[in-house]
Amino acid sequence: MRPLINQNEKELVRSLRQGDMKAFDELYYRYLPKLLGFAYNYLSDEMEAEETVQVIFIKIWEVRNTLDENRNFKSYLFQSVKNQLLNKLRNQKRNCTIEDIPEMYCVSTENVFEKITYKELEDTAAELIKHLPKAQQKVFVLNKIDGLSPEEIAIRLSLSKRTVEHHIYLATKFLKGELIHKTSLYGPLLLLFF
Template sequence: MGILSNHTDNNLLICLKQGDIAAFDELYHRYAKKLMAFSLTFFADQQLAEEAVQEIFVRVWERRKKLDESKSFKSYLFQAVKFYIFNYIRDRKKDCSLDSLSGDFGMVSESLEDSLSYKELEGMMMEQIERLPSVQKEVFKLNKFNGMTSEQIALQMKLSKRTIEHHIYLASKSLKSNMLHNPTLSLVFMLNILY
């Protein structure tokens, strides 16, 4: 346990903005493993996932003076990983071919991608969320849309933190499973909801 482990993210960000390397180290140790696990849900290649996490923390250090300590640092990190993934996919889009797609995804007709707007895809994604069992749906929305932690949801719903984490896991697993049949919808889902 580090000497700054009892400090809040906000306090650490204030120190980080002043160039405190110990505050940076504490934030790194606090979130690197979580970001790595999150990155591995998108990149099967361990090295790509590690590069994503390292790049995010390099950017945190380089842009430390511009960080807003009044906002959630955890949310900032996961958003940064989502943008990294989006940019990675965008930059490699021209390298993609149907041969490189997994057999699980099947072929996506160009007319589907051309005819569906982002809002329509988002609507389809929301329909999938609405089909979840009621408690899973409520917990998932509180966590992903309202940014509440497992502890906060547990207090509000008078359930254990472990139960809340289990509901989030089950909801995410169910939604990911449903999205595998539509890669376009799956990308929108992953980039906007699962973090």
């Protein structure tokens, strides 16, 4: 049985200030389980949690003569552990290198660039489609956006298949020319869109 188990926190801190190792041990064993649980919550690693708590108790021993017995020692301990954890996490972030990042969290810059470029292309094309003559616009939208074949469009609009194909050709030629003229970034994606 621990000899100072019945002493209150204030008495233990007063004794600790005078260098009483038994008072230190009592405070250590009294708060160790909760502090370890607290640290483990942040780190999810028992060894790291234990090391963090040990560092705090070493610091407390080193500054024992400056401790305020009227201050809530338990709160002081938890705040010290929290600050130590934050410092540890901050230092880990500073030491993090690109090689430490798991592949699954890496974003391909090519993929992001493609998505942005494709979205810009899509917006520009949508705006250009509005400038097509009404018949070409209708045929082009039915074919390229709604996915209807020239035969289906011809039936739907009461036009010949040849006329529908001609409208698609003229609209596509106009849009490709305008898009290529507006920017060279869209070049590779034009093949995907048309």
